[in-house]
Amino acid sequence: MKETRLGEFEEVLLLLVGILGDEAYAFKIAEEFESQTQRAVSIGAVHSTLNRLSEKGFLTSEMGNSSPERGGRRKRIYTITATGRRVLIEARDFKTSLWEQYPGFANG
Amino acid sequence: MKETRLGEFEEVLLLLVGILGDEAYAFKIAEEFESQTQRAVSIGAVHSTLNRLSEKGFLTSEMGNSSPERGGRRKRIYTITATGRRVLIEARDFKTSLWEQYPGFANG
DNA sequence: TCATTATATTCTAAATTGTAGAACTAATAT
DNA sequence: ATATTAGTTCTACAATTTAGAATATAATGA
Numbered sequence: 001m002k003e004t005r006l007g008e009f010e011e012v013l014l015l016l017v018g019i020l021g022d023e024a025y026a027f028k029i030a031e032e033f034e035s036q037t038q039r040a041v042s043i044g045a046v047h048s049t050l051n052r053l054s055e056k057g058f059l060t061s062e063m064g065n066s067s068p069e070r071g072g073r074r075k076r077i078y079t080i081t082a083t084g085r086r087v088l089i090e091a092r093d094f095k096t097s098l099w100e101q102y103p104g105f106a107n108g
Numbered sequence: 109m110k111e112t113r114l115g116e117f118e119e120v121l122l123l124l125v126g127i128l129g130d131e132a133y134a135f136k137i138a139e140e141f142e143s144q145t146q147r148a149v150s151i152g153a154v155h156s157t158l159n160r161l162s163e164k165g166f167l168t169s170e171m172g173n174s175s176p177e178r179g180g181r182r183k184r185i186y187t188i189t190a191t192g193r194r195v196l197i198e199a200r201d202f203k204t205s206l207w208e209q210y211p212g213f214a215n216g
Numbered sequence: 217t218c219a220t221t222a223t224a225t226t227c228t229a230a231a232t233t234g235t236a237g238a239a240c241t242a243a244t245a246t
Numbered sequence: 247a248t249a250t251t252a253g254t255t256c257t258a259c260a261a262t263t264t265a266g267a268a269t270a271t272a273a274t275g276a
Contacts, residue, residue: 007233007262008116015206018213027224037202042265047225049263073224073271092207094145098123099200105126115233115262135253153235155254160233181242181253219276226269233262240255246248 004056006087013049014058014088017078025064025075026050050078058084112164114195121157122166122196125186133172133183134158158186166192 006014016032017024030046033039053059064075080088099105114122124140125132138154141147161167172183188196207213 005234005261006116008114008119009263011116011203012206015203015210019206019209019211021211025224036206043224044227044266045264047227051226052262073222073269075224092203095119095123095200095203098120098127098144101127102123103127103129113232113263117234133253150236151253152237152256156236156256157234159255181240181251183253217276219274221274222272224269224271226267228267229265231262231264233260235260236258238255238257241253243251243253245250 006058006091009045009049010053010058011088011091013046014053014080014084017059018080018085018088022077024078027075029078053084054078057081058087114166114199117153117157118161118166119196119199121154122161122188122192125167126188126193126196130185132186135183137186161192162186165189166195 012033013029016029016036020028020032026043026046029050030041030043033041033046050059050061054061058081059078060081061076061078064077120141121137124137124144128136128140134151134154137158138149138151141149141154158167158169162169166189167186168189169184169186172185
């Protein structure tokens with residue numbers, strides 16, 4: 001894997017960051033993932049993937065202010081970069097193009 | 109990874125098998141992959157992924173007849189299973205649903 | 217203010233996927 | 247028979263995915 005590619009889970013998390021906007025921090029992302037997939041995910045899985053995505057330049061992040069809630073460490077808020085968005089769009093378009101070539105599944 | 113999931117490369121190969129129909133054998137698949145992606149892929153990568161996909165029940169395969177061409181070993185022809193098709197559709201629909209929730213990218 | 221509790225991130229390790237290429241097999245033309 | 251071509255199998259390693267323990271931080275109540 002010489003090149004910076006986008007794995008399956010990575011793609012979903014990137015999309016989730018885009019969807020969550022300024023609420024995009026690991027715990028929230030994990031919650032959202034579970035509610036959208038009915039699949040359990042460990043918080044560690046989410047964190048390490050978010051890190052990798054940052055190293056690849058698809059995400060940036062900064063610590064947010066402490067919340068007004070009970071307790072808790074400050075959140076790290078993730079933001080998708082222009083490169084991240086581009087890669088996401090490329091992945092989507094490529095799949096779409098493959099589906100269009102699949103006999104009997106042209107629409108869906 | 110307790111469950112049988114579908115990785116990124118796996119998904120693409122599965123789709124390619126569907127597209128190639130009765131011409132879906134490793135060499136052809138590799139060729140098709142390269143022509144559709146402008147990305148080099150090793151034949152070994154394709155074979156081992158095809159095997160994994162078969163173990164997961166997403167593909168079946170059988171040896172074809174020897175071709176009328178110059179030389180060569182008999183081809184192993186892959187066919188997508190009902191389960192494979194279902195998993196593929198699920199993956200597509202999930203991504204589509206995420207894109208629809210992405211503000212500013214509703215269409216495309 | 218200090219222990220407690222809740223919220224999160226970081227760190228460590230292991231399983232699964234992704235990738236490459238050498239070794240091997242079989243058919244045909246010469 | 248042997249060289250050539252087409253293709254699969256086998257072996258090994260790198261990257262991604264996953265889980266969970268350890269740690270840090272903030273708010274609250276005594």
